[in-house]
Amino acid sequence: SFVLTQPPSVSVAPGKTATITCEGINIGSKSVHWYQQKPGQAPVVVIYYDSDRPSGIPERFSGSNFGDTATLTVSRVDAGDEADYYCQVWDSSRDLWLFGGGTRLTVV
């Protein structure tokens, strides 16, 4: 079955750029959505359809998706961006909705 693989953790200094990857076979052929989850809170969509930002999400959040890797990029990172980030796709061939294992972003 289709599997999404994310690095467990990413660390970045304040003001720098964080890159979080989501790998899956030919993931570029699917729409990827990204969610941010802060401790004790429900997830929130930060990127949908690979690279679109919902209203209210800062321009610092961007996404791309090509080949076997989708990427979430957070520019000019600040402490408020510390959270778990999950990628998600719909495997339409099996009607399954899949999440990556999640990546904890730490601002050091």
Place this chain on the structure above:
Amino acid sequence: DVQLVESGGGLIQPGGSHKISCEASGFTVRNNYMSWVRQAPGKGLEWVSIIYSGGMTFYADFVEGRFTISRDSSKNTLFLQMNSLRAEDTAMYYCTRVSPSRYGGPGEFAQWGQGTLVTVSS
């Protein structure tokens, strides 16, 4: 404003049954894709089930026929009936509204409730 409020979580014995609910406001449940997503303590997100506006339902492989998703239009409420519960079903269960995809079918999990905690333990 869209609001999703889950309820009904609690402590259930292994092998038992339980039903959780999600009351929606700001939109009509029967006209939307609605889904349950769960999160075991300290773990990642895991999709559980979805119901389409037309009534079609789908489940994750781990459900193995034990859960049933349903809705009550008169109460604008989504439900998840869970039977033969196992310790590994212990999780926060989130109710979500799924946006329609710009390409047809379901899109992203657009709105989430705050979750209801189901604990399966003797």
